[in-house]
Amino acid sequence: MLIKANNLTIAYDNKEVVHNVDINVNKGEIITIVGPNGSGKTTVLKALTRIIKCKKGEIFLEGKEIKKIKDNKIAKKIAILPQTRNTPKDFNVETLVRYGRFPHTNWQGKLSKEDKDIIDWAIRKTGMSHFRKSKLTKLSGGERQRAWIAMALAQKTEIIVLDEPTTFLDLSHQLEVLELIKDLNKSENVTILMVLHDLNQAIRYSTRLYVMEKGKVIAKGNPEEIISSKLLNDIFNVNADFYEDKRHECNHFIPYKIERKIHDRRNIE
Amino acid sequence: MIKKANIDSKIDHRVFKIALIFIMFIITLIIGISYGSLKINIIDVFKAIFFESDGLNHNIIFNVRLPRNLVAAMVGINLALSGVTLQGVMNNPLASPGLIGISSGAGFMAFVIMILFPDYAYLVPIGAFLGAISTSFLIYLLAYKQGVSAIRLILSGVAVSAFIGAGINILMTFYPDKVSGGLSFMIGGLSGKTWPDFASIWPYTLIGSVLCVLLSNQINLLQLGDEVAIGLGLNVEKIRRIFIIFASFLAASAVSVAGLLGFVGLIVPHITRLIIGSDYRYLYPATIGVGAITLVGCDLIARILFDPVELPVGIIMAVLGAPFFLYLLREKK
Numbered sequence: 001m002l003i004k005a006n007n008l009t010i011a012y013d014n015k016e017v018v019h020n021v022d023i024n025v026n027k028g029e030i031i032t033i034v035g036p037n038g039s040g041k042t043t044v045l046k047a048l049t050r051i052i053k054c055k056k057g058e059i060f061l062e063g064k065e066i067k068k069i070k071d072n073k074i075a076k077k078i079a080i081l082p083q084t085r086n087t088p089k090d091f092n093v094e095t096l097v098r099y100g101r102f103p104h105t106n107w108q109g110k111l112s113k114e115d116k117d118i119i120d121w122a123i124r125k126t127g128m129s130h131f132r133k134s135k136l137t138k139l140s141g142g143e144r145q146r147a148w149i150a151m152a153l154a155q156k157t158e159i160i161v162l163d164e165p166t167t168f169l170d171l172s173h174q175l176e177v178l179e180l181i182k183d184l185n186k187s188e189n190v191t192i193l194m195v196l197h198d199l200n201q202a203i204r205y206s207t208r209l210y211v212m213e214k215g216k217v218i219a220k221g222n223p224e225e226i227i228s229s230k231l232l233n234d235i236f237n238v239n240a241d242f243y244e245d246k247r248h249e250c251n252h253f254i255p256y257k258i259e260r261k262i263h264d265r266r267n268i269e
Numbered sequence: 270m271i272k273k274a275n276i277d278s279k280i281d282h283r284v285f286k287i288a289l290i291f292i293m294f295i296i297t298l299i300i301g302i303s304y305g306s307l308k309i310n311i312i313d314v315f316k317a318i319f320f321e322s323d324g325l326n327h328n329i330i331f332n333v334r335l336p337r338n339l340v341a342a343m344v345g346i347n348l349a350l351s352g353v354t355l356q357g358v359m360n361n362p363l364a365s366p367g368l369i370g371i372s373s374g375a376g377f378m379a380f381v382i383m384i385l386f387p388d389y390a391y392l393v394p395i396g397a398f399l400g401a402i403s404t405s406f407l408i409y410l411l412a413y414k415q416g417v418s419a420i421r422l423i424l425s426g427v428a429v430s431a432f433i434g435a436g437i438n439i440l441m442t443f444y445p446d447k448v449s450g451g452l453s454f455m456i457g458g459l460s461g462k463t464w465p466d467f468a469s470i471w472p473y474t475l476i477g478s479v480l481c482v483l484l485s486n487q488i489n490l491l492q493l494g495d496e497v498a499i500g501l502g503l504n505v506e507k508i509r510r511i512f513i514i515f516a517s518f519l520a521a522s523a524v525s526v527a528g529l530l531g532f533v534g535l536i537v538p539h540i541t542r543l544i545i546g547s548d549y550r551y552l553y554p555a556t557i558g559v560g561a562i563t564l565v566g567c568d569l570i571a572r573i574l575f576d577p578v579e580l581p582v583g584i585i586m587a588v589l590g591a592p593f594f595l596y597l598l599r600e601k602k
């Protein structure tokens with residue numbers, strides 16, 4: 001087991017936002033955390049990647065408690081693609097990808113032959129060879145996202161953690177990024193842990209799902225089995241018709257808004 | 270292999286720029302020493318420094334101009350390094366030594382000493398230094414809450430500086446006749462700076478420059494955002510604290526010698542960034558050069574422009590530097 005988190009409780013300013021969450025990540029999986037806005041998905045991701053501290057609970061990376069592992073060692077195992085990040089104006093794709101080698105190089109950041117080969121490989125793998133010298137700020141949203149994924153890839157880690165990698169991208173770029181993630185998982189055996197908003201995409205691309213609501217995991221497991229009409233109704237207040245996606249051999253649903261909640265609101269008013 | 274050459278080609282180009290900047294610094298320094306009320310040609314300058322031990326030239330060069338120009342260079346380096354560091358650790362282009370209370374703390378102590386204890390005016394540098402360091406420490410503490418976020422530090426800095434500014438204004442209101450001494454500190458200048466001033470600043474310049482250049486690869490990561498930096502294995506909190514301590518000592522040592530030269534710490538880093546880009550491994554050495562050139566050059570102009578009247582260097586810097594910066598800003602896009 002790559003990551004094992006027990007009983008995570010996370011608080012911002014003493015206000016608990018995540019309660020007693022358990023999450024396991026096995027090697028080779030694509031794990032997606034889904035749930036409504038404010039359900040604590042990103043918070044859990046941040047805790048697992050030690051961006052924020054937990055109030056309670058413990059996290060193990062390959063059986064060792066993460067608190068006891070050096071930052072630089074963790075960075076060789078887990079790469080993170082957070083949502084909040086800053087793009088310096090004069091950085092080109094290659095400059096960014098070079099930073100992926102930071103945990104592997106000495107304090108000067110001097111790149112060895114191997115480091116340079118890995119940078120080349122990461123750029124090629126993400127299809128960014130043509131944009132190698134392009135400024136990040138000049139790229140489209142999808143290309144920029146691929147450049148950041150290339151940086152994470154150059155870190156050469158067992159696992160890549162992505163926080164809503166498709167947000168703000170148009171449909172074709174969303175697919176492009178998800179296909180890239182799937183390909184990295186298949187061909188490079190990179191384990192993926194991510195948060196997604198689009199449930200259909202989550203069903204299609206994940207091996208396992210965690211569904212969160214109000215800071216708790218309320219369902220987990222095989223996407224086909226856990227995403228049901230009842231669950232959508234309970235959590236998102238929508239009904240849905242389920243269809244079989246023959247091309248991808250998975251379920252696909254089309255949601256429609258249910259009336260009940262509107263009545264509820266009227267009653268309150 | 271072709272690709273490998275690709276990776277390295279840009280580096281040489283920047284090293285070349287840094288070399289140029291340092292050659293310009295040496296030239297500026299020599300011109301700065303040879304020009305003044307009395308123009309002394311370069312050969313005589315060298316003679317006066319290295320061979321003569323007495324005489325008019327020796328006295329002017331060795332006892333007045335050389336130390337003053339060296340102090341100017343050190344002040345420029347320290348303020349510019351401090352500014353470029355703070356902009357990096359706060360990830361904010363408007364960060365400057367003034368932001369972490371250096372100016373308000375130093376200014377307040379200078380006013381207190383000049384107005385309330387005028388007999389101890391010789392204590393202004395050390396007082397300003399302590400005022401600057403303790404104010405920046407206070408701001409850091411006030412901003413601390415499970416770590417220090419850039420925005421909280423900036424806002425704490427603004428609030429504390431406003432509070433201390435009120436203190437300065439109270440002193441100025443109650444002792445209007447004694448304001449002038451403190452005022453010259455506020456404007457900043459290098460008039461009459463000599464070897465003892467040099468002795469009190471060079472250790473900071475040396476240690477600061479070396480440490481900044483050594484840690485440049487770490488500050489680079491902060492530019493990508495805290496979360497990305499953590500993901501790459503950087504102890505963001507620790508690195509930020511170390512750099513803020515550097516920055517406050519560098520700036521405090523500079524203002525204690527030369528007063529509040531606000532411009533250098535804010536604009537010089539931006540000018541340098543436009544020249545060489547934002548990779549701190551190159552930006553740091555370049556900033557050292559450009560900071561030194563800026564202050565030595567502006568001090569030269571301040572001395573000779575209305576000779577024999579000498580302008581405070583801060584005025585020259587703002588009048589020339591601000592338009593130059595605006596020019597660069599528009600040219601680049």
